[in-house]
Amino acid sequence: MIIDCAIIGGGPAGLNAALVLGRARRTVLVFDENQPRNAVTQESHGFLTRDGVKPNEFRAIAHQEISTYPSVEIQHVRVTGIRHADDSFEITTEKGDLLSAKTVLLATGLKEILPTIDGLHDYYGKSVFSCPYCDGWELKEKPLVVIAEEGQQAFHMAKIVWNWSHDLLLCTNGHQILTEAQQETLRKKGIQVVEDRITALVGKHGQLERIVFATQEEKRREGGFVTSQLLQASPFGEVLSCEMNVMGGIVTDPLGRTTVPGVYAAGDALVGVPHQLIIAAAAGSRAAAGVNTDLTESEFL
Known part of the structure; x- marks a missing residue:
């Protein structure tokens, strides 16, 4: 048949x-x-x-x-x-x-292939997501992070997520991918940009609390979004x-x-x-x- x-x-x-x-x-x-x-x-x-x-x-x-x-x-x-x-x-x-x-x-x-970051899979789908239209409302007004390793994606995602939270950090995980003009545009909106490599995401029970960088600096964050391949x-x-x-x-x-x-x-x-x-x-x-x-x-x- x-x-x-x-x-x-x-x-x-x-x-x-x-x-x-x-x-x-x-x-x-x-x-x-x-x-x-x-x-x-x-x-x-x-x-x-x-x-x-x-x-x-x-x-x-x-x-x-x-x-x-x-x-x-x-x-x-x-x-x-x-x-x-x-x-x-x-x-x-x-x-x-x-x-x-x-x-x-x-x-x-x-x-999808997520960036290689220690702890990322522990928070993915719980407090770190891929789609702001799907999960942005639940994270509104919290201190958030966008993790992206490709220039245009990073710039676009940061601008979109800003709609849900103005307390926003963009991390490029060791990659220098933004132009000076893009960085200036983000700075004018109060969006922080950190290009240092991320060594770990830290939190409890799937809820992100902070990001640790290779410089030993830490940033408090309660959730965010990540771009993937x-x-x-x-x-x-x-x-x-x-x-x-x-x-x-x-x-x-x-x-x-x-x-x-x-x-x-x-x-x-x-x-x-x-x-x-x-x-x-x-x-x-x-x-x-x-x-x-x-x-x-x-x-x-």
């Missing part, structure tokens, strides 16, 4: 696509290895009617809603291979199972020869179509779009519309 769509990735993009395709009476199999990038996240914000939802609760609700559509199945298994075979795609799993699908939707997301969580976009943009994201049109016919992508894997729950879910819905539209057109040839 050849199913209509194989969705690789069970995050908000993949699940919302499955919901829309299920309602369109398409046969769908979602492959979810259950290793989300937001595993450390305590709450998700910015999603109307779901503001503050715990990621596990969101997934449970999504699975329950999708279960009412009998043509959609979710398997908690890792995909190990995918290839184009005539007019379909062959997907191989870690269990050795082989599945054929008319279309493939890549919703595999990203993996983002990479594709899976190689399937490149394996299928999809065009990638300069930031390493999969190139798509507004309905999630990649440059390879029959292959679609949605969510964080696109790169260059804000990494928020509601935006990923919306991208999944758009891609599902693209899949259903193209399948329907092929049925009328």
Whole structure:
């Protein structure tokens, strides 16, 4: 049997696509290895009617809603291979199972590489975060830090976080990445800039208390944000020869179509779009519309 769509990735993009395709009476199999990038996240914000939802609760609700559509199945298994075979795609799993699908939707997301700083992982997702739109409200008016090692990212993030707290410290962790003009702009807003290398983050129970630098200087901080290097969580976009943009994201049109016919992508894997729950879910819905539209057109040839 050849199913209509194989969705690789069970995050908000993949699940919302499955919901829309299920309602369109398409046969769908979602492959979810259950290793989300937001595993450390305590709450998700910015999603109307779901503001503050715990990621596990969101997934449970999504699975329950999708279960009412009998043509959609979710398997908690890792995909190990995918290839184009005539007019379909062959997907191989870690269990050795082989599945054929008319279309493939890549919703595999990203993996992040945090700066190498002692203690950072102890606070990440508890008092140090990656997205101010997701977690800035909870840290408002506290003494905060932005940790960033790339110039434009550092400058941009510091300006954005300033909206939530004017008691702000920008740390470049030993990198001299800001221009004089950028530093002056930040100074005028009272944003401190420290270029010394960070040797440790210190606090208790995941709550940041202070930052220690190689100079032995310490700065009191109660939370903050960190920029990370983002990479594709899976190689399937490149394996299928999809065009990638300069930031390493999969190139798509507004309905999630990649440059390879029959292959679609949605969510964080696109790169260059804000990494928020509601935006990923919306991208999944758009891609599902693209899949259903193209399948329907092929049925009328």
